[in-house]
Amino acid sequence: MKKTFAALAAATIAATAAPAMADLVVPNLSYRTGAYAANGIPYADGFNDYFTLLNERDGGIGGEKVVVPECETAYNTEKGVECYESTKGMGALVYNPLSTGITYQLIPKVSADGITLYTPGYGRTSAANGKVFEWVFNYPANYWDGASVAVKHLLEVNGGDLNGKKIALVYHNSAYGKEPIRTLTELSKKHGFTLVELPVDHPGQEQKSQWLQIRRDKPDYVLMWGWGVMNQVAIQEAVNIKYPMENFIGIWWSGSENDVGPAGDGANGYKTISFHGTGANFPINDDLKKYVLDAGKGSGAADQVGTVLYSRGMYAAMTISEAIRKAQEIAGTSAVNAAQVREGFENLNLTEERLTELGLPDFAQPIAASCADHGGPGSARIYQWDAGGKTWNSVSDWIVSDAEVLDPLVAEDSAAFAAEAGITERCN
Amino acid sequence: MFYREAGDFKTSYREDSQTFPIKFDRLRYYAVLAVAFGVIPLFINDYWANAVFVPFLIYSIAAIGLNILVGFAGQVSLGTGGFMAVGAYAVYKLMTAFPEVSVFFHVLIAGGITAGVGVLFGLPSLRIKGFYLAVATLAAQFFLVWLFNKVPWFYNYSASGQINAPDRTIFGVFVTGAQTSATAKYMFCLVMLTIVAVIARNLTRGTVGRKWMAIRDMDIAAEIIGVNPLTTKITAFAVSSFFIGIAGALFFAVYLGAAEVGEAFGIQKSFLILFMVIIGGLGSIFGSFAGAAFLVLLPVLLKNVLVGTLGWPTDLAAHIELMIVGGLIVVFLIAEPHGLAQLWRLAKEKLRLWPFPH
Numbered sequence: 001m002k003k004t005f006a007a008l009a010a011a012t013i014a015a016t017a018a019p020a021m022a023d024l025v026v027p028n029l030s031y032r033t034g035a036y037a038a039n040g041i042p043y044a045d046g047f048n049d050y051f052t053l054l055n056e057r058d059g060g061i062g063g064e065k066v067v068v069p070e071c072e073t074a075y076n077t078e079k080g081v082e083c084y085e086s087t088k089g090m091g092a093l094v095y096n097p098l099s100t101g102i103t104y105q106l107i108p109k110v111s112a113d114g115i116t117l118y119t120p121g122y123g124r125t126s127a128a129n130g131k132v133f134e135w136v137f138n139y140p141a142n143y144w145d146g147a148s149v150a151v152k153h154l155l156e157v158n159g160g161d162l163n164g165k166k167i168a169l170v171y172h173n174s175a176y177g178k179e180p181i182r183t184l185t186e187l188s189k190k191h192g193f194t195l196v197e198l199p200v201d202h203p204g205q206e207q208k209s210q211w212l213q214i215r216r217d218k219p220d221y222v223l224m225w226g227w228g229v230m231n232q233v234a235i236q237e238a239v240n241i242k243y244p245m246e247n248f249i250g251i252w253w254s255g256s257e258n259d260v261g262p263a264g265d266g267a268n269g270y271k272t273i274s275f276h277g278t279g280a281n282f283p284i285n286d287d288l289k290k291y292v293l294d295a296g297k298g299s300g301a302a303d304q305v306g307t308v309l310y311s312r313g314m315y316a317a318m319t320i321s322e323a324i325r326k327a328q329e330i331a332g333t334s335a336v337n338a339a340q341v342r343e344g345f346e347n348l349n350l351t352e353e354r355l356t357e358l359g360l361p362d363f364a365q366p367i368a369a370s371c372a373d374h375g376g377p378g379s380a381r382i383y384q385w386d387a388g389g390k391t392w393n394s395v396s397d398w399i400v401s402d403a404e405v406l407d408p409l410v411a412e413d414s415a416a417f418a419a420e421a422g423i424t425e426r427c428n
Numbered sequence: 429m430f431y432r433e434a435g436d437f438k439t440s441y442r443e444d445s446q447t448f449p450i451k452f453d454r455l456r457y458y459a460v461l462a463v464a465f466g467v468i469p470l471f472i473n474d475y476w477a478n479a480v481f482v483p484f485l486i487y488s489i490a491a492i493g494l495n496i497l498v499g500f501a502g503q504v505s506l507g508t509g510g511f512m513a514v515g516a517y518a519v520y521k522l523m524t525a526f527p528e529v530s531v532f533f534h535v536l537i538a539g540g541i542t543a544g545v546g547v548l549f550g551l552p553s554l555r556i557k558g559f560y561l562a563v564a565t566l567a568a569q570f571f572l573v574w575l576f577n578k579v580p581w582f583y584n585y586s587a588s589g590q591i592n593a594p595d596r597t598i599f600g601v602f603v604t605g606a607q608t609s610a611t612a613k614y615m616f617c618l619v620m621l622t623i624v625a626v627i628a629r630n631l632t633r634g635t636v637g638r639k640w641m642a643i644r645d646m647d648i649a650a651e652i653i654g655v656n657p658l659t660t661k662i663t664a665f666a667v668s669s670f671f672i673g674i675a676g677a678l679f680f681a682v683y684l685g686a687a688e689v690g691e692a693f694g695i696q697k698s699f700l701i702l703f704m705v706i707i708g709g710l711g712s713i714f715g716s717f718a719g720a721a722f723l724v725l726l727p728v729l730l731k732n733v734l735v736g737t738l739g740w741p742t743d744l745a746a747h748i749e750l751m752i753v754g755g756l757i758v759v760f761l762i763a764e765p766h767g768l769a770q771l772w773r774l775a776k777e778k779l780r781l782w783p784f785p786h
Contacts, residue, residue, distance in 0.1 A: 032743030033750075041743075072731075072742035077684060077691060082479040082728065089475060104590045104686040108606030124588070173577060175588035175688050182587045199577070202690050300743075413587055420524075420594055421605075 023065040024336070026051065026320060027087035029097040032300070034074040035203035036228035038258040039309055041300055043098055044070065046313025048299035049292050053284075054321060056291040061324050062334040075228070077101045084109065093324065093341045094118050096316050100176035108421065111135045116342045118323075120316050121146075121252055121275055125179055126413035128375025130346070131425040133414065137345050139319075139367050139376025141275040141401070143225070144409060146251045147180035148401035149273055149380045150223055151187045153249070156396070163192040168219035170210060170226065170234055173199035177225040180251070182413075184223075186405050204230025211237040224250040231259035239266030245385075246271065252380070255392070256308040260385045268387035271395070272308075275380040276315045276364040278392055280306030284359030308392060315364060322358075323348050346371060365398055371427035375410070378403070431779040447629055464618055469611045477610035478683070484724045485617040486678045491704040491716035492628050493671030498702070499710035500632055501664035502644030503553050507565035509697035510572030511669050513689050514542045515676025517582050520591045523604070523681065524584060531596040531604060531681065535620065539673040545572075546669020553661050557647075569698055576689040590688050593681040604681045613682050620678060624671050629713050631667065640664050641711070707760055709769025718768035726753055 030044035031037060051066045060066050069090060071083035080102035084095065094116040097103055103123035110117045111134065119127065119138045127136035141149075155162055169184060171177030181197060188195040196219055198210045204226060211234075214222060222243065226234055231254045238248055246269040250259070255272020285306070292298055293305065304310040327336045327344025336344070350367040365377045382396040418425065431452045438444040448454040472481065490512060497503050518538035523531060549568040553561050576582050583591050595605030602608045603616045631637050639660045642650035651657055680687045687693070700723060708719020727749055734745035764770050778785070 030742065033746040037743075070742045071735075072746045074746065077687070078483065081684065082731075085475040085478045086732075100588070101590075101686075101688055101691055104588070104592065104688075105684060108592070108685060112606035126587075174690055175590045178589045179587060202694065300741075416586075420592065422595070 023067045024061060024324060025067050025069065025087075025090045025092050026094055026096075026317075027083070027090070027092050028068050028070045029073050029080060029083045029087075029095065029099075029102065030070055031073050031075045031098070033072060034076070034228075035205075036075040038232070039228055039253070039256060040075065040098065042256065042258070042304035042307045042309035043313040043316075045299040045302070045304045046310035046315075047096070047317045048313075049288060049302075049305075049310075050314045050317035051321070052292050052297050052299070053288055056295065056297065057287055061321050062328040064328075064334045066321070066324075073097065073099065073102060075099050075101075077105055081105065088113065088115070091338075093336070093338050094320055094345075096120075096320065098122065100124075100179070101174065104175055107133070107136055114342075115338045116323075116345055118316070118320060118345065120319060121312070122176065124417075126410045126417060128373070128378075129410050129414035130370070130372045130374035131414070131427050132418045132423055133374060134426060135342060137369070137374045139369060139374060140365055141378050141380050142375060143176075143179040143251070144183040144406050145375075145378035145401035146273050146380060147183040147223070148187065148378075148406060149382075149399045150249050150251075151184070151191065152399050152402065153271075153273075153382050153396060154221055155191065156399075161191075165193040165221070166196060166217065166219040167193050167221045167223060168196040168198055168214055168217070170198045170200060170207075170214075170222060170224045172204060172226055172230055173201045176227065176253075180223075180225055182409060183406065186409065187402070190405060200226070200230055200234070203228060205233055207233050207237050211241055211243075214238075214243065215241045220247065222248045224248070224254045226250065226254040226259075231256075232262045235260055235263045235267050235270060238270075239263045245269035249273065249382070252312070255383065255385075257390070258307075258309075260387070265387045267385055270385045272383050272385070272392070273380045274308065274312075274383050274392075276311055277360075277362060277381075277394075278306070278308045278311040278383070282360050282363060287359060311363075318358065318360065319348070319350070319367070322350055322354070345369065346374075378406070431776070431782070445633075447633070461622075465615075469615055472610045472614050474610045477614050479728055480725060481614050482617050482683050484720055485614070485621045486675050486683055487701065487704060487720040487724050488717050489617075489621050489624050489678070490672050490675035490701050491708060491720045492624055492713060493668045493675060494701050495705045495708075495710065495712070495716045496628060496632070496640070496671065497664055497668035498705055499712065499715070500637060500644065501640040501661065501668075503550070503661060503664060504558065504562040505565040505668075506562050506695070506698045506702065507549060507568035507572070508672055508701045509693040509695060510569040511542050511546055511672040512676030512679060512697060513572050513576055513693035514545045514669075515539060515673030516680035516687060516693065517576050517591065517689070518542065518673065519677035519681050520593070521582065521584075523594055523596060527594070527596070530598055532598050532616075534596075535674055535677045535681070538677040539670040542673020542676065543666040543670040546665045546672070547662055550662055550665030550669075553665065554658060566695075566698075569695055573689050573693060588688075590686055591680065592686045593684075596681075605685065608682070616682055617678055620674060624674065625713060628667075628671065632713070636663060636667075644711075703757065707757060707767055709767030709772075712767070712769035714772055715767050715769030718772070722756075722768065723753070726756070 028047050031040035048068055051068050055065055069087055073080045073083050096118050100122050103119050106117055117136045123138050125142040125144045127133040127138045184195050200207050249271045252274050260267035260270055323344040326348050327340045328334050330343050331340040348369045352366055365379050367376045378401040379398040381394050381398055383392040384395045386393055436451045448457055494508050497505050515538045518541040519534050522534040552564045583589050593604045601612050603612050639655045642655050643660050704719030704723050707722055709715025730749045734740045
């Protein structure tokens with residue numbers, strides 16, 4: 001046994017004692033294997049490619065190269081811990097683990113280590129309250145926003161009245177899938193609809209009983225909080241029971257090309273919520289093609305450009321790079337550290353003009369973060385799948401979530417965390 | 429030459445029946461303890477604690493627990509993940525309900541609660557054996573995971589169903605929560621493992637262990653010579669679940685800090701720990717350590733070599749790693765069906781004759 005230890009010690013020391021990097025380090029905790037790989041790969045590619053573009057075109061951010069060490073988590077919390085610990089020592093500035101489970105684990109760790117955790121559209125919803133969660137940011141929108149946007153869209157469709165309607169929630173039976181339940185329960189009280197909860201266990205390949213129940217109960221609408229292989233199976237099952245697709249709405253993690261593809265034409269009309277635009281027609285795509293793809297520097301197989309999750313990876317990378325830029329501006333130096341980057345996140349002011357400048361007009365909503373507001377505008381758009389043209393078409397304008405319902409919930413949940421962790425509120 | 433019984437005179441029964449009758453073995457044992465308690469804590473950092481040592485120590489506890497049940501008492505169990513979940517949720521409820529009590533006792537009480545649950549699910553073992561018992565324990569696995577997902581009381585009605593370990597101290601040093609130092613985590617788990625291993629070793633050497641092994645080897649014969657199958661099987665389930673409960677409590681409170689039952693304590697965990705026991709060696713305390721080391725440390729080592737040193741893409745490395753570990757398991761089981769512990773035994777036999785093999 002001692003021999004195993006000795007061998008291990010030698011190899012790991014050799015591995016972890018990689019040269020200390022002076023550049024900006026933004027680890028990419030990705031997953032390209034396992035039940036969630038279909039969704040993890042495009043996201044990781046988009047994330048990497050955006051930083052490659054910055055390095056190749058602009059020489060990094062403010063003259064500092066960005067290094068993106070990738071670490072495979074397989075959406076598994078134990079591997080997530082290992083990845084966090086192994087990349088922390090490189091001088092990581094910000095983490096984006098793309099997993100609600102790993103996020104929950106990292107929240108106390110990053111707060112103790114003083115590293116920013118950026119979880120756009122996932123993670124712990126109440127992290128939107130910057131008074132309690134100093135090191136965590138989840139703008140532009142969170143799960144509760146998503147739930148509220150979906151319900152608002154349904155209100156629009158129904159002329160403002162959901163009384164007596166039945167809405168089913170098909171969710172991944174984990175922290176991620178359970179997040180919207182509290183909001184939807186509140187919203188069902190407010191708008192008078194009935195909520196039916198249908199949990200699907202990891203990894204979600206078996207959903208016959210849930211969809212049989214839907215077939216029997218005939219809910220007016222189905223919302224889905226799914227991820228990975230669960231999405232494809234759910235959409236296929238919905239097609240099998242001939243559920244009207246336009247009444248089936250997935251959260252942003254349940255609406256990518258990979259999810260609707262296997263169901264073919266049957267998936268036509270499936271709706272999803274998204275907090276950013278998608279497609280390969282933004283001005284930035286020309287630069288991306290010129291500097292990254294044609295130069296053979298694309299991440300992975302470089303075949304995901306323009307997909308929804310690729311765009312989301314790019315969105316996350318873009319926000320992080322803008323926050324770093326802001327941090328450089330505040331600190332007056334280009335070699336910023338983790339604490340200065342947090343300042344950048346907190347003072348981020350991402351305007352429509354800036355987005356156009358970046359080559360991403362009408363891509364996302366402006367963000368004006370503050371000490372208390374780590375949650376952003378909370379608005380999103382509804383997209384509908386066109387199976388013939390294989391595109392996601394926007395079918396609504398930006399819908400802003402119902403702050404009247406969400407704010408008290410965020411306050412309540414973050415207060416519970418503050419009490420549990422013994423945190424006193426900041427920003428007062 | 430050094431490794432032999434000759435010349436090591438025993439003058440009392442106590443000395444004669446000690447765990448390590450060979451002097452060299454005894455010294456090696458003390459050396460391992462000295463390194464583990466005296467040297468490693470001085471050099472350990474966050475990475476080594478969280479990625480290597482803490483999971484290894486905790487999985488060792490779980491493997492020892494399962495080895496008692498499967499290896500010593502011969503009762504196949506696939507419910508390990510579920511029993512670890514009992515330990516984790518028990519310690520969570522205790523930590524949040526009685527913050528003034530030391531977490532050390534919480535972990536022990538969590539083990540006790542798990543022992544109770546284990547006994548409950550062990551009752552069918554009196555009527556059914558082998559594969560059928562495995563299926564009954566599989567039911568325990570799924571039932572317990574479902575229970576902790578379904579009943580909000582277990583996760584204190586949090587919105588997401590996640591449980592988070594609050595900050596707790598022992599003698600003023602943080603052992604759970606984010607402020608815990610690498611050394612504290614390591615030492616807490618090491619102390620627990622040492623206690624568990626010493627208890628397990630001595631139980632299996634004594635009457636209790638002999639009864640377990642009698643039941644394992646042939647239950648009817650055991651019953652004829654006066655071994656009570658009821659108490660024997662139930663004690664095996666109780667002791668095994670006690671250790672597994674401790675492992676689950678540490679896994680959640682010290683190692684992960686936050687957990688959700690389906691992901692952390694699913695059926696994969698049951699299989700993982702069963703594989704540790706089988707690869708390490710059934711019916712061997714050393715085997716539990718070896719199996720845990722093999723399945724916890726090897727993937728980390730491979731990852732560091734393939735990605736860190738060779739610079740391979742992470743997805744390729746992850747897939748190759750699965751193949752290598754899987755391939756090695758197959759090779760081991762063909763070359764040495766009795767596990768790593770048997771290799772260790774053979775090595776000791778050879779060492780006894782060295783340098784003059786006949």
